[in-house]
Amino acid sequence: xxxxxxxxxxxxxxxxxxxxxxxxxxxxxxxxxxxxxxxxxxxxxxxxxxxxxxxxxxxxxxxxxxxxxxxxxxxxxxxxxxxxxxxxxxxxxxxxxxxxxxxxxxxxxxxxxxxxxxxxxxxxxxxxxxxxxxxxxxxxxxxxxxxxxxxxxxxxxxxxxxxxxxxxxxxxxxxxxxxxxxxxxxxxxxxxxxxxxxxxxxxxxxxxxxxxxxxxxxxxxxxxxxxxxxxxxxxxxxxxxxxxxxxxxxxxxxxxxxxxxxxxxxxxxxxxxxxxxxxxxxxxxxxxxxxxxxxxxxxxxxxxxxxxxxxxxxxxxxxxxxxxxxxxxxxxxxxxxxxxxxxxxxxxxxxxxxxxxxxxxxxxxxxxxxxxxxxxxxxx
Amino acid sequence: xxxxxxxxxxxxxxxxxxxxxxxxxxxxxxxxxxxxxxxxxxxxxxxxxxxxxxxxxxxxxxxxxxxxxxxxxxxxxxxxxxxxxxxxxxxxxxxxxxxxxxxxxxxxxxxxxxxxxxxxxxxxxxxxxxxxxxxxxxxxxxxxxxxxxxxxxxxxxxxxxxxxxxxxxxxxxxxxxxxxxxxxxxxxxxxxxxxxxxxxxxxxxxxxxxxxxxxxxxxxxxxxxxxxxxxxxxxxxxxxxxxxxxxxxxxxxxxxxxxxxxxxxx
Amino acid sequence: xxxxxxxxxxxxxxxxxxxxxxxxxxxxxxxxxxxxxxxxxxxxxxxxxxxxxxxxxxxxxxxxxxxxxxxxxxxxxxxxxxxxxxxxxxxxxxxxxxxxxxxxxxxxxxxxxxxxxxxxxxxxxxxxxxxxxxxxxxxxxxxxxxxxxxxxxxxxxxxxxxxxxxxxxxxxxxxxxxxxxxxxxxxxxxxxxxxxxxxxxxxxxxxxxxxxxxxxxxxxxxxxxxxxxxxxxxxxxxxxxxxxxxxxxxxxxxxxxxxxxxxxxxxxxxxxxxxxxxxxxxxxxxxxxxxxxxxxxxxxxxxxxxxxxxxxxxxxxxxxxxxxxxxxxxxxxxxxxx
Numbered sequence: 001x002x003x004x005x006x007x008x009x010x011x012x013x014x015x016x017x018x019x020x021x022x023x024x025x026x027x028x029x030x031x032x033x034x035x036x037x038x039x040x041x042x043x044x045x046x047x048x049x050x051x052x053x054x055x056x057x058x059x060x061x062x063x064x065x066x067x068x069x070x071x072x073x074x075x076x077x078x079x080x081x082x083x084x085x086x087x088x089x090x091x092x093x094x095x096x097x098x099x100x101x102x103x104x105x106x107x108x109x110x111x112x113x114x115x116x117x118x119x120x121x122x123x124x125x126x127x128x129x130x131x132x133x134x135x136x137x138x139x140x141x142x143x144x145x146x147x148x149x150x151x152x153x154x155x156x157x158x159x160x161x162x163x164x165x166x167x168x169x170x171x172x173x174x175x176x177x178x179x180x181x182x183x184x185x186x187x188x189x190x191x192x193x194x195x196x197x198x199x200x201x202x203x204x205x206x207x208x209x210x211x212x213x214x215x216x217x218x219x220x221x222x223x224x225x226x227x228x229x230x231x232x233x234x235x236x237x238x239x240x241x242x243x244x245x246x247x248x249x250x251x252x253x254x255x256x257x258x259x260x261x262x263x264x265x266x267x268x269x270x271x272x273x274x275x276x277x278x279x280x281x282x283x284x285x286x287x288x289x290x291x292x293x294x295x296x297x298x299x300x301x302x303x304x305x306x307x308x309x310x311x312x313x314x315x316x317x318x319x320x321x322x323x324x325x326x327x328x329x330x331x332x333x334x335x336x337x338x339x340x341x342x343x344x345x346x347x348x349x350x351x352x353x354x355x356x357x358x359x360x361x362x363x364x365x366x367x368x369x370x371x372x373x374x375x376x377x378x379x380x
Numbered sequence: 381x382x383x384x385x386x387x388x389x390x391x392x393x394x395x396x397x398x399x400x401x402x403x404x405x406x407x408x409x410x411x412x413x414x415x416x417x418x419x420x421x422x423x424x425x426x427x428x429x430x431x432x433x434x435x436x437x438x439x440x441x442x443x444x445x446x447x448x449x450x451x452x453x454x455x456x457x458x459x460x461x462x463x464x465x466x467x468x469x470x471x472x473x474x475x476x477x478x479x480x481x482x483x484x485x486x487x488x489x490x491x492x493x494x495x496x497x498x499x500x501x502x503x504x505x506x507x508x509x510x511x512x513x514x515x516x517x518x519x520x521x522x523x524x525x526x527x528x529x530x531x532x533x534x535x536x537x538x539x540x541x542x543x544x545x546x547x548x549x550x551x552x553x554x555x556x557x558x559x560x561x562x563x564x565x566x567x568x569x570x571x572x573x574x575x576x577x578x579x580x581x582x583x584x585x586x587x588x589x590x591x592x593x594x595x596x597x598x599x600x601x602x603x604x605x606x607x608x609x610x611x612x613x614x615x616x617x618x619x620x621x622x623x624x625x626x627x628x629x630x631x632x633x634x635x636x637x638x639x640x641x642x643x644x645x646x
Numbered sequence: 647x648x649x650x651x652x653x654x655x656x657x658x659x660x661x662x663x664x665x666x667x668x669x670x671x672x673x674x675x676x677x678x679x680x681x682x683x684x685x686x687x688x689x690x691x692x693x694x695x696x697x698x699x700x701x702x703x704x705x706x707x708x709x710x711x712x713x714x715x716x717x718x719x720x721x722x723x724x725x726x727x728x729x730x731x732x733x734x735x736x737x738x739x740x741x742x743x744x745x746x747x748x749x750x751x752x753x754x755x756x757x758x759x760x761x762x763x764x765x766x767x768x769x770x771x772x773x774x775x776x777x778x779x780x781x782x783x784x785x786x787x788x789x790x791x792x793x794x795x796x797x798x799x800x801x802x803x804x805x806x807x808x809x810x811x812x813x814x815x816x817x818x819x820x821x822x823x824x825x826x827x828x829x830x831x832x833x834x835x836x837x838x839x840x841x842x843x844x845x846x847x848x849x850x851x852x853x854x855x856x857x858x859x860x861x862x863x864x865x866x867x868x869x870x871x872x873x874x875x876x877x878x879x880x881x882x883x884x885x886x887x888x889x890x891x892x893x894x895x896x897x898x899x900x901x902x903x904x905x906x907x908x909x910x911x912x913x914x915x916x917x918x919x920x921x922x923x924x925x926x927x928x929x930x931x932x933x934x935x936x937x938x939x940x941x942x943x944x945x946x947x948x949x950x951x952x953x954x955x956x957x958x959x960x961x962x963x964x965x966x967x968x969x970x971x972x973x974x975x976x977x978x979x980x981x982x983x984x
Contacts, residue, residue, distance in 0.1 A: 007453075008582035011460060015572050050575030063575050265868070267947040480759060509911075510767035512755035515723075519759035524724055524842035527752040542842075546660075546748045549849035551721065555842035607764030607803035614771070614786045614795040620941060621957040624948075632960055633970035636942070637978050639958050643940045645862065645919040646886065646978065 009068060016073045019049060020080040028081045031203050032352065038162045039203055042084055043091070047117025051088060055239070056095050060111035067304035071246050071297050078250025079257075082356040083203040085250055089243030089364070090158045090204065094121030094167040096239045097178065101223035101231035106180060110165065119164040123240065124154040124181075124209050125232055131156065131362075132369050134229070137171040140211075143225075146218045150179070150187075153210040160190045160207030167222065167235065168209070175226035179216055187214030236365065238310035241317045242300055244364020248324035249293045251353050251360070252331040256286040258348060259335040273338070282334050289327035296320040315377035318370040325367055328357035383439030383537070383557070385430045386490055388501045388513065389423040389458055391451040395506050419454040422502025424461070425563050428570035429532065430500050431462050437537050440464045442493065446474055446485050452586050459581035460573035466584070467493065471591040476603030483516035484605060488596035489589060490521065497538075499560040503528055514562035525560040526553050530567050652687045653679040654739040654805065656730065657702055657710075658750060659692045660721075661849065664701060666812055666858060667745030672705045673818035674772055674810075675743055681774050682740060682781060685709060689733060691726050693719040696828070703826030706818050712830045717840070720847055721749050723756065725839035731760035733831060739805045741783050743772075746809035754809045764800030765807040770814060770914070770933060777801055783808065788910045788933050795933075812858050813914040814937065855889040857906055862888025862919045865908050865935065868895040869924020869945065869964055876901035878968040879923060885975045888919070893931050908934035924964050927952025944968070 056062025078085030140152035336343035443458035455466030504511035518525030943956035
């Protein structure tokens with residue numbers, strides 16, 4: 001087994017790290033302010049660097065560098081600013097849906113624009129009744145000739161107020177259908193920012209997308225009518241979930257790094273803090289969590305790059321996000337403990353990371369649903 | 381006529397890991413196993429400047445490095461930034477070179493590669509930091525040099541005005557090509573390669589020359605061609621008093637002032 | 647190249663003044679010349695430098711070569727390099743030292759290449775050692791960010807060249823009674839000497855006490871984070887009549903400007919009093935002030951290496967010790983200005 005990264009992957013990591021540390025890092029504080037504007041320059045810059053097109057075919061303006069590159073990019077950015085990591089993850093979801101299930105016209109129309117950062121999309125499945133239990137959704141569209149009339153409300157949608165296109169899965173009489181809803185279509189309303197506790201939501205503002213008698217032409221159906229569950233679940237489970245794992249990995253890793261640095265500089269009883277064995281053991285456990293999260297994340301990405309299908313990787317994608325998420329919670333908590341009185345001081349960035357970790361328990365695939373997936377696979 | 385631009389680049393250990401490097405007192409060689417390497421940061425500014433000049437006047441940018449096989453990595457980084465050609469001078473004969481032998485070796489290769497209009501280098505490398513290779517390379521190539529450059533303004537394709545830093549100020553230096561210029565960080569903000577740039581650069585062919593292919597007199601290369609030698613390590617001489625004051629904080633403050641007066645510094 | 651054996655120094659003049667480092671070099675150079683049993687000789691390049699030449703003699707030079715021309719008033723790299731190299735070839739000194747200013751660092755390597763000889767940059771110390779029966783110049787150089795000091799020697803080639811930063815050596819005493827020879831070198835300039843021509847010099851006035859000239863320096867480090875910033879360091883410097891400087895973390899935190907950074911990547915100083923506060927004493931920092939006359943260390947970690955290089959050590963909390971010290975100093979009397 002060869003665990004080494006290719007030269008290209010190393011170089012992408014170095015580039016993204018430098019981008020994150022030099023261009024994003026200095027602005028994190030201003031980005032995190034309450035009621036902030038969406039930082040469009042991050043979309044443009046990520047697109048320019050090729051980070052949006054990592055899993056989009058070259059034919060449509062992407063670079064196809066692959067899933068491992070995507071994981072590395074989300075990880076490195078999330079180490080510095082998880083909210084941007086969340087956006088980078090989010091920007092890839094609708095393009096993926098179109099790539100696997102869309103028509104040629106849809107691919108030509110939307111994918112190049114996504115890659116260039118000219119437009120952005122959001123996946124929209126969650127409704128008031130549930131995020132995971134799709135069976136609870138009411139029937140919300142009916143056919144009218146070649147068009148569809150949709151009446152529904154999607155909630156907790158990332159970047160609802162700034163996205164141009166929504167990859168929306170709606171329940172119909174004959175099953176679920178995925179539509180590409182453009183914000184400017186008549187009958188589409190976005191709004192109602194949720195104020196969640198995390199900085200994750202500040203530059204990835206959550207909101208509602210409501211469709212009222214929205215007339216949607218057949219051209220906007222992704223895949224086939226009534227067969228939308230497949231594309232939606234793949235998008236969420238294959239790409240959304242691993243993106244979430246990458247965010248959590250970044251948070252777990254950077255919290256660990258902060259704790260290590262502090263423990264070297266802080267002197268207690270005439271020695272560096274890490275000289276205390278109890279503290280060193282905490283750092284050791286954090287290190288193991290980071291390493292295991294990495295291995296799960298890189299492995300699933302490698303499998304994706306090998307061409308494995310979503311249905312083949314349900315267990316692996318679930319494990320990666322589940323473990324990385326719990327690692328993020330544990331590492332941020334331990335780091336706060338290690339920093340003692342400075343643990344919750346804003347300048348160390350641990351409170352922000354803690355809040356992100358808490359948000360990520362339910363986001364990108366609720367941990368307990370993922371546990372169910374892994375359990376199911378274990379006893380299958 | 382398109383410009384032939386050469387940029388000298390060097391692979392150095394990552395500055396964050398400097399404290400882990402040690403010198404083997406027996407052999408005088410550097411122990412740096414396991415320490416990550418980077419392109420010398422100022423060399424990136426040099427590459428960037430070369431690319432900007434190429435964009436302005438059209439031409440070719442060749443990145444050249446003298447180093448072990450691993451130094452190929454910085455040429456890949458240079459490719460990712462956009463240089464046209466990468467050349468690695470790699471031979472055990474080159475080892476142990478001081479700045480004079482290094483400059484000589486680079487000069488042989490540059491002359492062999494053909495016409496040269498502009499040579500760009502980082503002002504100094506983050507390891508070693510002598511800043512000597514640029515001017516010495518210029519001497520071997522028989523061209524003028526300007527160091528500490530923070531700005532280059534071209535007035536026509538072959539004439540330029542350089543702003544070069546001095547302590548508390550700067551000089552303006554007028555020059556014509558061919559010339560060698562070494563740059564400081566403030567000259568530009570170097571570009572980050574995109575994913576697409578990286579994909580075409582990683583693993584790209586680097587022209588690798590050994591001693592014969594590079595040319596030059598053997599006696600001028602490597603350790604043999606280096607007038608300076610490492611003669612070992614120096615123990616720091618400290619004959620300090622090392623008196624630690626004891627007592628309450630107020631007492632310590634009073635004692636300290638008394639001592640300073642006794643030392644004659646207040 | 648056979649050597650006639652003198653110790654030479656290139657004295658840098660800018661806008662009619664001698665650069666401080668050139669004067670500092672004279673003390674060490676005189677010592678080396680004495681050990682070799684030879685003369686200390688200087689070279690000056692510029693225009694109308696009789697008074698500068700006399701000043702060099704006042705500081706101990708036995709002979710000064712003047713290369714003068716109106717066209718050489720500003721630094722002209724190829725002209726200076728060619729003329730100096732020719733003079734060196736003619737007289738064959740054993741050792742040739744230059745100050746490591748932004749200009750010295752430009753000139754020295756070109757001259758060394760013309761003479762095909764060895765040059766060591768940024769020396770922290772210079773002394774003689776016998777190698778194969780001959781007294782050779784050893785240049786001690788900090789390497790790898792200051793964590794190692796390396797000895798460099800130029801065993802065969804001549805002259806043995808080195809550049810030295812300001813603050814490493816001490817200016818020798820001045821005496822108007824000194825006698826010395828001033829020789830005006832006949833200078834023929836060529837067009838090729840000015841292929842890169844300096845056409846303008848713009849000098850900016852630095853604010854406050856120049857670090858290099860301060861007699862008392864307070865160098866602060868990361869420890870000031872616990873007291874919310876550098877205010878106490880500035881107060882201490884003020885009451886002592888000195889100036890502030892800092893470590894890399896202090897610069898990054900914005901408490902001192904980059905040009906006030908002390909250490910192997912920054913400046914070297916040798917004031918009569920250096921107070922290190924809130925810094926643990928990593929070698930790449932301490933190498934920047936080891937030659938100070940008196941070193942005081944204030945630091946909360948009793949095991950910090952800073953105490954090994956200090957004459958006087960105070961283990962304590964900056965927030966408690968500094969105000970008390972400042973109070974006592976105020977009671978003592980007004981500070982001497984640098």
